[in-house]
Amino acid sequence: MGGRNPVKELFGKLADGTEIHRWSLENGGTRLKVLSYGGIVQSLEIPDGEGRYANVCLGFDTIEDYVTASPYFGALVGRYGNRIGKGRFTLDGTAYQLSVNDGENSLHGGSEGFDKAVWEVEPFTQGPDIGLVLQHTSADGEMGFPGTLRTKVTYTLTEHGDWRVDYEATTDKVTVVNLTSHVYWNLAGESSGSVNGHELEIAAARYTPVDSGLIPTGELADVAGTPFDFRAAKAVGADLRVAHQQLLYAKGFDHNWVLDKGVTAEPQHVATLKDPSSGRTLRIATTEPGLQFYSGNFLDGTLVGTGGAVHRQGDALCLETQHHPDSPNRPDFPSTVLRPGRTYRTTTIHSFDA
Numbered sequence: 001m002g003g004r005n006p007v008k009e010l011f012g013k014l015a016d017g018t019e020i021h022r023w024s025l026e027n028g029g030t031r032l033k034v035l036s037y038g039g040i041v042q043s044l045e046i047p048d049g050e051g052r053y054a055n056v057c058l059g060f061d062t063i064e065d066y067v068t069a070s071p072y073f074g075a076l077v078g079r080y081g082n083r084i085g086k087g088r089f090t091l092d093g094t095a096y097q098l099s100v101n102d103g104e105n106s107l108h109g110g111s112e113g114f115d116k117a118v119w120e121v122e123p124f125t126q127g128p129d130i131g132l133v134l135q136h137t138s139a140d141g142e143m144g145f146p147g148t149l150r151t152k153v154t155y156t157l158t159e160h161g162d163w164r165v166d167y168e169a170t171t172d173k174v175t176v177v178n179l180t181s182h183v184y185w186n187l188a189g190e191s192s193g194s195v196n197g198h199e200l201e202i203a204a205a206r207y208t209p210v211d212s213g214l215i216p217t218g219e220l221a222d223v224a225g226t227p228f229d230f231r232a233a234k235a236v237g238a239d240l241r242v243a244h245q246q247l248l249y250a251k252g253f254d255h256n257w258v259l260d261k262g263v264t265a266e267p268q269h270v271a272t273l274k275d276p277s278s279g280r281t282l283r284i285a286t287t288e289p290g291l292q293f294y295s296g297n298f299l300d301g302t303l304v305g306t307g308g309a310v311h312r313q314g315d316a317l318c319l320e321t322q323h324h325p326d327s328p329n330r331p332d333f334p335s336t337v338l339r340p341g342r343t344y345r346t347t348t349i350h351s352f353d354a
Contacts, residue, residue, distance in 0.1 A: 004129060006123035011035055012063030019062050025123075027130050028161030037066060038115040039076030039134045039153060041183050043190075043306060044163065048278040049354040052141040056280065057323045059306050067116075071304055072082050073180040074282060075115035076153055077108045079138060079145050080257070080336070081180035082292060082325040085215040089328035091143055091252030091337065092174055098144035103213055108182070110143035114151070117181070128159035137197070138171060147173035147340075162351045169344040176328045176336045177344050184296065184316035187275035187282060191307025194314045195296070196237025201272045202230040202291060204257035208324055212249050216333075220258055226296055228255065233272065236295060236317060252297035252314070256290045258322050263289045263334055267347050278352040286321040286348040289334045321348040 020037045031045035031053070037297035043055040058073050060066050066073070080098075087098035087106035099110025108115065119134040131154060138149040149171050156164040167179045186195050207228045208216040223229040227239030227247060240252055247253070261268045267285035274281045284291075296318070299311045327333040338344045 005125065006132060007125040008123070009172045012071060014063065014067065014118075020118065021121065022134060023121060023123065023132055025130055025132070025157050026031075027128075027157035028159050028160035030157055030163060032155070032157055032163060033191055034121070034132055034155060035063075035075050036119050036121050037063060038074075038117065039119050040115070041074035042182070044183070046161070046280060046281055046352045047354060048132075054192075054278070054280075054288045055231070056187050056189060056246070056282075058186065058190055058311060060182035061306050065303075070115075071303075072108060072115050072296065073184055075182045075321070076119070076134070076179070078114035078151065078177065078179045079109045079143065079184050080106070080176060080178045081151060081182075081320060081322050082178065083107050083215055083343065085213070085329055089176065091146070091176065091328065094146075096144055096146060105213055105215060106143075107253065112143060113249065114138070114179075114255040129156050131156035145175055147171035147175035149175060149177065151179070153179070160351070162349055164347065164349045167344065167346045169338065170342075171338050173342055174337065174339050177338045178323045179344075179346065180320045180322045182318060182320060184318055185273060185282060187273060187280040188278050189307070190305055191309035194237070195275075196235065196240060196314050197276065198317070199233045199274045199276060200230050200234050200236050200293070201233040202257050202293065203261065203270050204259050204291065205231065208256045208258060208290075209246055210249060212256065214250060214254060216256065216324065216330065216331055218332070223257075228257070230252075230257075230293075233274070237314070240295065240314075250297060253295040254297060256292050256322070258324070259286075259289055259291055263287065267349050270321070273317075273319065278303050282354050283351040284319055284321065285351070287346050288321040288323060288348065290324045292318065292320040292322055292325075292350050294320070321346075
């Protein structure tokens with residue numbers, strides 16, 4: 001992995017000849033590989049209790065697969081993570097129409113979101129920590145969003161092996177922004193099969209129910225007595241096949257949990273994921289008010305991962321820290337509006353042990 005200092009290598013080229021590089025980092029027992037394309041986490045390796053390493057996130061071996069086939073594997077997502085209903089919103093009296101790429105809705109920033117951008121990447125070493133600074137500028141009007149958005153995302157591997165993500169953005173016009181990371185987790189190891197036996201705990205007493213297009217209805221529903229109650233750790237698959245209308249809409253879990261802590265200045269613990277077979281544990285802390293838990297419902301056996309196996313439904317899950325979906329159309333949800341002169345800042349920390 002190249003020891004302490006981040007190591008850069010050529011990963012591949014886009015059709016227009018643009019070079020895509022891969023950065024390899026190792027610190028505190030965690031190994032991370034990141035692409036300049038989409039800010040993608042290609043792999044993240046952590047040990048089990050016996051010191052045996054496994055890559056715990058889904059990815060591809062070639063840039064061609066990421067360009068043509070990827071369901072956001074490991075990507076930085078923006079300008080707006082998750083869905084905006086009908087790709088429309090009104091801001092300060094002006095109506096905006098976004099790129100629509102998920103039925104009639106806009107998903108993860110539209111058809112050419114940040115997951116498809118080539119990011120500028122610079123390595124750094126700061127005391128015992130190492131990392132990468134990724135930067136990208138999105139032009140005014142890109143995918144329909146107003147304002148030139150200058151985005152900086154810092155990936156830090158700490159001396160303790162934590163993977164910390166700090167997001168920043170500024171704009172020259174009033175806009176909306178909601179950045180997140182779309183890693184697909186399987187703590188038993190990529191290509192090891194279903195994650196339905198993983199145990200998940202989410203510190204949320206409410207979630208945002210959706211309509212058939214997976215757009216929030218506006219209700220903040222109690223999780224008590226429903227399959228959405230993860231306040232105490234339980235197997236991901238425990239209630240996955242319950243005949244609940246929300247699960248039918250999403251073909252499983254693909255919902256936003258309203259975190260009990262709300263928006264916070266500093267990251268607070270919100271979720272724990274554990275694989276009983278390996279003992280590997282992921283703990284997530286964030287400043288964000290929401291967590292999108294997606295149970296890998298649309299993995300359909302057509303994608304081959306880095307381990308050489310085909311990914312099928314439920315072979316990984318996502319835990320995306322975020323503001324709530326469709327917030328630009330829900331003034332009662334925490335605001336995603338960013339104005340000139342202000343800086344968007346959020347932080348999420350992923351901690352690992354076994």
